Amino acid sequence: MMKLKNLVLNTDQVANAILKNWNHDENSLNFWRGSANYVYFFTLKGDRYWLRFSRKDENSLEQIKAEIEFLLYLKENNFSAVYPIISNNHRYIEVVEDEGETYYAVVFNKAEGVNLEIEDMTEAEFECWGKSLASLHRLSKTFRPKEHVRNSWKQVLEVTSDILSDFPNEQNAKDELKKVEKWLKSLPVTNENYGLIHYDFELDNVFFNKQSRLFKAIDFDSSMYHWYVMDIACTLGDLNELDSPKAEDGLKHFLKGYRSINGIEEEFIDLLPKFERFDNLISFAKLLRSLQDSSFPSEPEWLKRLRPRLLKKCDEYRKGFEKAW
Known part of the structure; x- marks a missing residue:
């Protein structure tokens, strides 16, 4: 933002x-x-x-x-x-x-198709969603940039650290960054589990064509080099809004579709909550940066409505940083 x-x-x-x-x-x-x-x-x-x-x-x-x-x-x-x-x-x-x-x-x-609502998605649509992301990752494995290279999670954490340095009271976030960085450095890196990911493959950024059963993706401007499971964590973040049975069923069928195209180790799926902590940290820093120096003599009405929501989201992230690893 x-x-x-x-x-x-x-x-x-x-x-x-x-x-x-x-x-x-x-x-x-x-x-x-x-x-x-x-x-x-x-x-x-x-x-x-x-x-x-x-x-x-x-x-x-x-x-x-x-x-x-x-x-x-x-x-x-x-x-x-x-x-x-x-x-x-x-x-x-x-x-x-x-x-x-x-x-x-x-x-x-223009992306042809419709944005689906996660609470209304069928099992088949979850599978199609998983297949689409897996197809992207399979192509990423053979992508070799000729001239320009997207940043990796390392550069993203460096930017995040620079942002947090302007906020001396955000010590929990700074501690979280150290924990995230140490943990990520401990993970194995192979051509099968790591590459260029979309990093924002959620339903706002994919359009479903009911005739072809394909999703069309937009907004690649957040893409970075990371573990492929990071993309799954970001993609399925909205599952947290569903009740437990529906969320579990959605994850099951998403992974079924994903694994029909591209393999992924179960041990990485077990790490989804930790990958979510990376995303929460990055999102928190972006919000802090966005809100910085944002007091205006006369604010538009949309900003008056938006600001409290952003501040509330920041507080939610702060509570997350207090949770044990």
């Missing part, structure tokens, strides 16, 4: 300037949402496309290039995902300057 002080900015002028680099229908650009990036949608000959851009201080050009390289590899191997659209300048990434700020922009095609 980007800093709230960046999220409150009106970016319509920037978005229109960026969109000039791609063909589009006139007056079709509309704001969709802001989170880790600014996201707009537009049309070309009636077909919808997505414009995603971020400020230089919120993202790295090197990391976006690595993301695009992975997506193009997935496209070559027929994985079901959205793909970048080349600009009129024959570039996948446009770097745009506006009022002294630098922005990195990419356009993607």
